Amino acid sequence: MGGEIELSALVANVRAFRPTTLPTAGLRHAAVALAVARSGPTLGIWLTRRNSGLRAHPGQLALPGGRLDPGEDAVDAALRELGEELGVPATRSAYVGALDDYTTRSGYVITPIVFAIGDAPPLAPNPAEVAEVYTIPLADVDVEPRYLRIPESDQPVIQLPLVGTYVHAPTAAVIYQFREVALHGRATPVAHLEQPVWAWS
Structure with a gap:
């Protein structure tokens, strides 16, 4: 970990990255937003705790996001979800780039979308979807993961220490x-x- 990265360098790094796109046939396509915003002198991203009454993954920590609607691409969906979940009125001009698609055990292909929002607007979380919003400074994002082994898989389970717990x-x-x-x-x-x-279904 070092000093905080400048936004211009972050944007350049994301734009230089060539993401892997995965086929979505037979799966559900979703997008999540990594929305970089400035609060005072500090850059951070938003992480939510899902409402405990939601049918899918209640109470879990998640990035703002959801399934693509008909006619949407991943950028449109991530922008829409930022608005619906957090009340953030971002536009496509905030789009920086995408990261690799990630296929979940529950049948989704997730496309992560990076936005540069500028100064953080006042948030208006939708209580039907969001129980809590965390602003994670980039210094806290810059943390080493922990890896676990489980008998059900040959691949390592990743955990990130954030907001006083482990994110999976x-x-x-x-x-x-x-x-x-x-x-x-x-x-x-x-x-x-x-x-x-426990996240496989």
Whole structure:
């Protein structure tokens, strides 16, 4: 970990990255937003805790995002979800680039989209979807993951220490690749990183 990266360098790193796109046939296509915004002197991204009443993955930590609607691409979907979940009125002009697609055990292909929002707007979380919003400074994103082995898979389960707990894949895998690409300019693959068994359905 070093000093905080300048936004211009972060943007250049993401734009230089060539993401891997995976086929979505037979799977559900979703997008998540890694929205870099400035709060005072500090750059950070938003992480949410999903409402405990949601049918899918209640109470889990997640990036703003969701399934693509008909006619949308991943950028459109990520922007729409930023608005629906957090009340952030971003436009396509904020788009920086994409990271590698990640296929989940529950049948989704997730496309992570990086945005540069500028100064953080006031947030208006949708209580039907979002129980809590965390602003994660980039210095906290720049953390080494922990890897576990499980009998159900030959691949390592990734955990990221954030907000006083451990975040799991797919969110942990996406944020870890964001750290590697955006903060350090390293094209580190994450598609092999495993989810915990309780997230497989």
